[in-house]
Amino acid sequence: MAGHRADPAEPDAVSPDTSFSKEPTSRRRFLGYLLAAPTLVAAAELGGPTVFGAPAANAAGDTGGGIPPSPQLADSYDLTDALVHAARPTANLITITLDENGHAHFELHRTEVGQGISTTVAMLIAEEMDLPLEHVHVTLADARPELMTNQLTGGSSSVSSIYYPVRTAAAVAKGKLLEAASLVLGEQANFLSSKLGVITSSAGRSVSYGDLATKAASDSTKQVEADLKSESDFTIVGKPTRRIDALDAVTGRKQFTTDLDVPGAKPTMVCRPPTINGTVGSVNNAEQVRRMPGITDVVTISSGVAVRGETYGQCIDAVNALDVNWGPGPVDGESDATVEQKLKDATPPAVIPPTPATKTLERQYTFAFVNGSALGVNAAIADVKSDSAEIWSTLKIPIAAQEAIAELLGMAITQVTCHVIPGGGSFGRTLFHDAALEAAEISHKIGKPVRLMWHRADDCRQGRVHPMSVGTMRASFANDVVSFEQHHASVRTDFGHGLGDAVSSSVATHVPGVSYTVSEAIFLLTTPSFYNFGITKTLLTETHQSPENNQPRGGFNTSSVRNVYSPNTATTRELFVDELAEKMGMDPYNFRRKYVKNEKLLKVLDKAAEVGGYGQPTPNGVGHGIALHHEYKQTMACFVELDCRPETVNRKVRDGVTGPRVTRGVLVTIPGHVVVNPLGMEAMMQGGFIDGFAQALTASVHLDRGSIAEASWDNFFYCRQWNLPFEFTPVILPAEESETPAGAGEMGVAPAFAATACAYRAATGTTPTHFPINHNDPLPFEPYPHEPPLPPSPTNGLDYAY
Amino acid sequence: MPEHTFTLNGKQVTVDTEDNVRLLWVIRDLLGVTGPKYGCGINVCKACTSHINGKAFNPCSVQVADVEPDDEITTIEGLADTVESDLHPMQEAWLDHDVVQCGYCQPGQIMAAVATVRKARDEGRELSDADIEGIRNVCRCGTYFRIREAIKDGATRM
Numbered sequence: 001m002a003g004h005r006a007d008p009a010e011p012d013a014v015s016p017d018t019s020f021s022k023e024p025t026s027r028r029r030f031l032g033y034l035l036a037a038p039t040l041v042a043a044a045e046l047g048g049p050t051v052f053g054a055p056a057a058n059a060a061g062d063t064g065g066g067i068p069p070s071p072q073l074a075d076s077y078d079l080t081d082a083l084v085h086a087a088r089p090t091a092n093l094i095t096i097t098l099d100e101n102g103h104a105h106f107e108l109h110r111t112e113v114g115q116g117i118s119t120t121v122a123m124l125i126a127e128e129m130d131l132p133l134e135h136v137h138v139t140l141a142d143a144r145p146e147l148m149t150n151q152l153t154g155g156s157s158s159v160s161s162i163y164y165p166v167r168t169a170a171a172v173a174k175g176k177l178l179e180a181a182s183l184v185l186g187e188q189a190n191f192l193s194s195k196l197g198v199i200t201s202s203a204g205r206s207v208s209y210g211d212l213a214t215k216a217a218s219d220s221t222k223q224v225e226a227d228l229k230s231e232s233d234f235t236i237v238g239k240p241t242r243r244i245d246a247l248d249a250v251t252g253r254k255q256f257t258t259d260l261d262v263p264g265a266k267p268t269m270v271c272r273p274p275t276i277n278g279t280v281g282s283v284n285n286a287e288q289v290r291r292m293p294g295i296t297d298v299v300t301i302s303s304g305v306a307v308r309g310e311t312y313g314q315c316i317d318a319v320n321a322l323d324v325n326w327g328p329g330p331v332d333g334e335s336d337a338t339v340e341q342k343l344k345d346a347t348p349p350a351v352i353p354p355t356p357a358t359k360t361l362e363r364q365y366t367f368a369f370v371n372g373s374a375l376g377v378n379a380a381i382a383d384v385k386s387d388s389a390e391i392w393s394t395l396k397i398p399i400a401a402q403e404a405i406a407e408l409l410g411m412a413i414t415q416v417t418c419h420v421i422p423g424g425g426s427f428g429r430t431l432f433h434d435a436a437l438e439a440a441e442i443s444h445k446i447g448k449p450v451r452l453m454w455h456r457a458d459d460c461r462q463g464r465v466h467p468m469s470v471g472t473m474r475a476s477f478a479n480d481v482v483s484f485e486q487h488h489a490s491v492r493t494d495f496g497h498g499l500g501d502a503v504s505s506s507v508a509t510h511v512p513g514v515s516y517t518v519s520e521a522i523f524l525l526t527t528p529s530f531y532n533f534g535i536t537k538t539l540l541t542e543t544h545q546s547p548e549n550n551q552p553r554g555g556f557n558t559s560s561v562r563n564v565y566s567p568n569t570a571t572t573r574e575l576f577v578d579e580l581a582e583k584m585g586m587d588p589y590n591f592r593r594k595y596v597k598n599e600k601l602l603k604v605l606d607k608a609a610e611v612g613g614y615g616q617p618t619p620n621g622v623g624h625g626i627a628l629h630h631e632y633k634q635t636m637a638c639f640v641e642l643d644c645r646p647e648t649v650n651r652k653v654r655d656g657v658t659g660p661r662v663t664r665g666v667l668v669t670i671p672g673h674v675v676v677n678p679l680g681m682e683a684m685m686q687g688g689f690i691d692g693f694a695q696a697l698t699a700s701v702h703l704d705r706g707s708i709a710e711a712s713w714d715n716f717f718y719c720r721q722w723n724l725p726f727e728f729t730p731v732i733l734p735a736e737e738s739e740t741p742a743g744a745g746e747m748g749v750a751p752a753f754a755a756t757a758c759a760y761r762a763a764t765g766t767t768p769t770h771f772p773i774n775h776n777d778p779l780p781f782e783p784y785p786h787e788p789p790l791p792p793s794p795t796n797g798l799d800y801a802y
Numbered sequence: 803m804p805e806h807t808f809t810l811n812g813k814q815v816t817v818d819t820e821d822n823v824r825l826l827w828v829i830r831d832l833l834g835v836t837g838p839k840y841g842c843g844i845n846v847c848k849a850c851t852s853h854i855n856g857k858a859f860n861p862c863s864v865q866v867a868d869v870e871p872d873d874e875i876t877t878i879e880g881l882a883d884t885v886e887s888d889l890h891p892m893q894e895a896w897l898d899h900d901v902v903q904c905g906y907c908q909p910g911q912i913m914a915a916v917a918t919v920r921k922a923r924d925e926g927r928e929l930s931d932a933d934i935e936g937i938r939n940v941c942r943c944g945t946y947f948r949i950r951e952a953i954k955d956g957a958t959r960m
């Protein structure tokens with residue numbers, strides 16, 4: 001494992017694989033601002049025409065065999081481009097403030113949910129200002145309506161969007177510091193050098209940033225030019241760097257929403273219906289429940305019946321004691337089988353007709369609903385008064401929350417303050433503001449502050465899930481593949497949170513004359529072509545998208561879950577490529593080598609095969625899979641070795657599932673540009689890889705007549721220590737020439753899912769048609785009842801002490 | 803309401819609440835100590851893992867009435883004090899291996915790791931991979947690889 005790891009223990013060691021010698025831009029000049037303030041405040045516009053070059057197109061058809069594919073939108077313009085462009089139109093500023101101790105402060109308009117964005121941004125500022133990393137303080141900005149689509153944390157686009165603006169503001173600040181120091185030290189600015197927050201003259205005299213903070217302050221707001229550091233001079237960016245918020249996390253000091261001490265905001269929970277989005281009828285014993293120990297309030301709201309009390313434990317008891325007449329929900333008639341049938345019925349026949357000279361292969365794979373919970377459950381604090389509302393929650397699109405809450409309360413947006421709190425994970429969940437809106441409704445109705453927390457069972461059963469889908473593949477081939485058609489039928493993904501609007505308006509500008517729905521736009525932006533397979537077509541159809549389903553609580557509660565379509569579309573494509581290879585008499589690796597459409601894909605493919613040891617002999621029941629993917633400005637290949645031998649598959653773990661085990665994994669990437677923090681990117685590669693194989697093997701939820709069976713982590717089988725591969729190697733190859741740094745948060749999921757599916761086929765000789773592969777086995781747990789809704793807390797915890 | 807007394811992070815505390823309130827809520831909601839996290843309330847996710855008299859346990863599944871006055875409860879906030887230092891060696895290992903992503907599971911992971919190492923020692927053996935695989939704590943961010951490295955390293959420093 002050692003060879004390719006970024007090693008934090010040796011801060012000076014740059015992993016050779018993460019260097020960025022081929023720098024496309026050396027010193028570059030951008031416009032920034034100095035703001036009138038008592039100490040130095042530098043700013044830059046988010047986006048702006050000078051900052052971004054045109055996105056580089058992927059060259060197609062430049063490797064060996066096959067017929068070049070017909071061009072796909074995502075070959076030249078992808079989701080990252082759309083989100084970066086969505087960040088451009090705002091004429092509003094991000095600012096860096098220097099205090100009198102020489103520390104820089106930055107309010108980040110992105111949300112930290114574990115992806116490490118605050119560390120990345122702190123590194124950019126420290127680099128450009130020549131400050132020690134510890135002297136940079138990053139906090140999360142409240143909702144800022146003027147930022148519009150720019151205050152949005154989604155699609156792994158954060159680093160891509162803010163790389164230049166943040167550096168520009170920091171460069172403006174440093175320029176002004178040098179100017180002020182030149183007066184103090186009596187030397188021209190270009191004879192001065194700056195290091196670790198101190199500026200030194202050629203004569204050896206020095207002055208600290210702290211001493212310059214007021215001297216460098218501007219008494220008027222003005223536009224200035226700033227030179228960005230040349231990337232070849234970077235000493236912090238590109239070095240494996242530990243997270244700046246880790247100390248708080250390991251000491252228990254890091255505060256999440258439910259940890260905040262907002263006066264009067266007592267624990268609050270909601271009694272929810274037994275079926276998805278069921279309706280609330282009458283409550284038969286509200287008064288009685290209100291008199292239970294510790295309970296202060298019981299109130300009916302649109303999603304259920306809320307209780308507020310002294311402790312969450314007492315709220316759980318009160319929720320379970322409520323006697324409510326529930327009405328039906330919008331999807332009570334739906335189960336896994338009915339949804340799967342609808343998806344298959346929605347799949348149109350092949351678009352590309354077969355010819356007498358070609359053979360045809362057609363396959364179909366089904367992907368179950370997947371739980372979208374983070375470990376931190378949905379939570380929000382709300383304090384609604386008659387003329388104002390204050391909200392605290394993990395909000396990836398805080399402006400959308402602010403608008404929705406203002407509308408609910410009949411207030412102006414300016415009367416609603418939304419504080420953005422770091423999240424206990426997100427994976428797409430906190431793109432939505434479900435908890436914040438609900439908390440506002442409860443606080444409004446009872447006239448008191450509330451600290452709303454969803455129970456884990458609620459988070460599993462009424463929380464958002466990754467939609468079920470059916471992937472259909474059709475190819476015609478003779479000596480080469482002449483057509484390749486991929487159809488993705490999916491339950492509607494809810495994009496009602498604003499990300500969709502950002503994307504579709506960018507696409508509308510970029511591809512004039514064609515109008516796409518939000519879903520179509522995102523689908524097209526994430527499905528580039530990979531292989532020289534001739535006429536290439538990808539198509540999306542969504543079910544469950546009638547107007548009623550688009551109402552709040554109108555259909556399934558869906559969202560992206562660490563990626564939108566790609567885990568399922570990549571697995572469909574790559575598994576089918578394996579089947580096609582067999583039909584055409586080649587092994588999966590050499591088949592891909594022959595047909596990949598460009599050198600970058602070939603390079604990552606070969607690297608993954610080499611590091612993983614693809615094709616080395618394995619015992620019976622153990623197999624190798626390899627898969628390709630491109631997204632977020634990353635060109636990736638993943639290798640998986642999967643052990644499907646009975647002694648492994650049948651291991652016993654109390655209340656857990658085992659099954660096939662990934663024994664070795666490799667994820668190789670060529671990133672789009674400088675990797676700001678390779679150690680952070682490796683962490684994302686590890687997490688994404690785990691998500692991918694878990695979704696291939698064990699992780700799904702089961703829908704039965706409108707109810708989800710799963711209610712805990714012992715039901716929803718995401719990876720636990722006993723499922724972990726023995727070995728995983730992330731490999732970051734030198735960056736390609738592009739101006740857009742790559743996104744990392746979701747990158748590993750799709751290729752890992754696909755490679756695991758391919759490895760299963762290699763290990764067992766059986767091609768799975770349903771994912772996860774254990775989804776249609778008898779349920780390995782007894783579902784908790786849906787009424788009363790919450791599994792009561794056990795009392796025998798001490799019996800398990802160790 | 804009944805009174806309950808026990809030691810929390812080295813200090814004697816007394817709370818007034820119903821007997822059946824689970825200890826997690828007593829610690830978090832009544833005493834304001836928020837290091838132990840809620841992730842399920844049914845002894846599954848292990849985000850609330852803390853120590854009782856030096857052993858790992860899950861306060862979401864213990865009634866406050868079942869805690870005795872001489873019981874010593876330690877949460878992540880009190881871990882370093884047990885070795886009279888700013889950081890416990892396991893916390894240091896966690897930082898060195900840059901384990902943390904969102905951090906929500908990490909207090910529980912660290913408390914579980916310390917107890918797992920101690921248990922192996924008490925049984926007269928060193929930490930094994932099987933011991934680590936026995937740790938049930940969920941990390942939805944997928945920090946499991948680094949957790950595994952950090953526990954092994956932390957064990958050598960304990």
Ligand code: FES
Pocket residue numbers: 839840841842843844845846847848849850851860861862863
């Ligand atoms: S909250 Fe205690 S084990 Fe999950």
Ligand code: FES
Pocket residue numbers: 114375424425902903904905906907908940941942943944945
């Ligand atoms: S670090 Fe996020 S759940 Fe473990």
